[in-house]
Amino acid sequence: MNTDQPAIEIKDLVYRYGRAEAGHGFNLTVPRGKCYALFGRNGAGKTTTMKCLLSLLRPKSGTVRVFGMDPRKDEVAVKSRLAYVPDSVAFYPWMSVRDTLNYFASFRKHWNLKLEGELLERFRLEPAKNVNALSKGQKTQLALMTAVCPEPDLLILDEPTSGLDPIVRREFIETVIGAYQEGDPGNRTVFVSTHLITEFEGLIDEFTIMDAGKDVVRMNADEAREKYQKIRARFEHEVPKLDLPGALSSRIRGRELEVIVNGGGSAIMELLRAQSPEELTSESLRLEEIFSATLQ
Amino acid sequence: MLIQLNFKSGKPVYVQVVDQIKSAAASGALKPGEALPSIRPLAEELRVNRNTIAKAYGELESQGVIESRHGKGCFLSENHSPLKKDIRRKMLIEEIDQAVVQAHNLQFTREEFQKLVEERFDAMEKKQSQNTGGAQ
Numbered sequence: 001m002n003t004d005q006p007a008i009e010i011k012d013l014v015y016r017y018g019r020a021e022a023g024h025g026f027n028l029t030v031p032r033g034k035c036y037a038l039f040g041r042n043g044a045g046k047t048t049t050m051k052c053l054l055s056l057l058r059p060k061s062g063t064v065r066v067f068g069m070d071p072r073k074d075e076v077a078v079k080s081r082l083a084y085v086p087d088s089v090a091f092y093p094w095m096s097v098r099d100t101l102n103y104f105a106s107f108r109k110h111w112n113l114k115l116e117g118e119l120l121e122r123f124r125l126e127p128a129k130n131v132n133a134l135s136k137g138q139k140t141q142l143a144l145m146t147a148v149c150p151e152p153d154l155l156i157l158d159e160p161t162s163g164l165d166p167i168v169r170r171e172f173i174e175t176v177i178g179a180y181q182e183g184d185p186g187n188r189t190v191f192v193s194t195h196l197i198t199e200f201e202g203l204i205d206e207f208t209i210m211d212a213g214k215d216v217v218r219m220n221a222d223e224a225r226e227k228y229q230k231i232r233a234r235f236e237h238e239v240p241k242l243d244l245p246g247a248l249s250s251r252i253r254g255r256e257l258e259v260i261v262n263g264g265g266s267a268i269m270e271l272l273r274a275q276s277p278e279e280l281t282s283e284s285l286r287l288e289e290i291f292s293a294t295l296q
Numbered sequence: 297m298l299i300q301l302n303f304k305s306g307k308p309v310y311v312q313v314v315d316q317i318k319s320a321a322a323s324g325a326l327k328p329g330e331a332l333p334s335i336r337p338l339a340e341e342l343r344v345n346r347n348t349i350a351k352a353y354g355e356l357e358s359q360g361v362i363e364s365r366h367g368k369g370c371f372l373s374e375n376h377s378p379l380k381k382d383i384r385r386k387m388l389i390e391e392i393d394q395a396v397v398q399a400h401n402l403q404f405t406r407e408e409f410q411k412l413v414e415e416r417f418d419a420m421e422k423k424q425s426q427n428t429g430g431a432q
Contacts, residue, residue, distance in 0.1 A: 033347070035345050173343050174340040174343070177336075177339050177344070177345065177346050178336050178337075178339070178340045178346070181339075181345070182335075182346055185346055185350060186347065199343070201303055202301065202309065202345065203343065203344065203345050205345060221309075225306050226308070229306070276403075278403070279401060280401040283304045283306075284303070284304050284305060285304070287303070
């Protein structure tokens with residue numbers, strides 16, 4: 001097994017038709033053992049990308065590889081190494097929790113029964129209960145169990161915690177960190193798409209922001225927070241007219257200037273300082289703010 | 297020991313964990329030989345990637361701040377006399393540098409800043425003597 005091979009590699013993927021220009025595809029490399037996030041507005045193509053990984057959709061052009069394999073040609077081999085939690089989960093309505101777990105386990109070579117027991121207890125799920133009687137949160141917890149118990153090399157989460165209460169969301173993230181990652185640290189890869197960026201912030205090693213089917217920004221989370229800064233300056237009278245090279249955006253409110261930069265923050269601080277502002281501060285942006293700054 | 301992460305500091309998350317454990321060791325909040333939280337519960341509690349905590353602990357171990365005992369977890373090194381003066385000095389310098397930059401931004405002169413430092417020292421000492429007096 002080639003361990004340098006990325007968990008996911010997507011090159012020049014095009015699945016948009018109509019007005020979108022052809023030729024500009026989507027690129028993504030998810031290294032093994034990392035938690036990788038895919039951010040984008042509604043309709044940016046996140047779910048479509050995930051469906052290409054699962055061979056649920058056929059891309060128009062480009063290549064998709066999961067552990068070096070083509071999900072269309074090696075569907076069974078690819079699916080045996082990953083698990084997927086979609087945004088809305090559906091189970092067979094006549095099954096109990098126990099039946100559902102057995103059903104999912106029957107497709108897997110490996111199923112961690114000890115983990116199953118721990119998670120049933122943690123989520124307070126009654127095995128005999130019919131899945132129809134479960135709340136939305138409990139259904140998501142059951143879906144997470146069916147994804148984590150086979151201990152796959154890759155866990156794909158598509159908007160997994162939307163519409164859930166804060167306690168379920170917290171338990172969900174803790175389960176991904178603890179029960180999933182801990183099993184084989186360094187080898188378990190998470191690929192997650194979410195709008196709840198702040199909640200997943202600590203988990204994310206690297207991310208891609210996508211827009212209209214294309215990758216706009218690809219970064220390491222720590223580096224991003226180091227480079228993206230919000231600089232605020234307040235002047236005694238009015239904000240002087242300044243050329244701020246490299247600024248992503250700037251906004252003037254009264255005597256205050258707010259500048260957002262992606263790198264080069266210290267040079268802009270120097271420029272502003274030379275204008276003797278009353279106050280000059282800078283802070284790093286969180287991932288959610290980086291997302292907004294990129295797409296606005 | 298309480299670890300608080302700040303995603304607006306621009307500091308890598310694992311560095312924040314390393315720095316805060318060193319501070320806890322320097323201040324005595326963690327004592328030599330005392331156990332550190334295991335990686336998994338700490339990662340779950342802070343809701344950060346498990347590998348981030350593992351990286352922080354690896355860094356602390358390579359610096360000799362903590363020791364991992366097989367199967368038992370990580371402990372603050374026994375011979376860990378509160379951090380060596382030069383390390384503590386470095387930690388303090390980082391904080392002072394930030395305050396100096398802030399003083400500059402807020403347009404305080406060197407003299408004003410130094411005077412303010414003196415004042416704060418006096419205020420803290422006064423508060424401390426009141427507290428210890430009150431507790432006894």
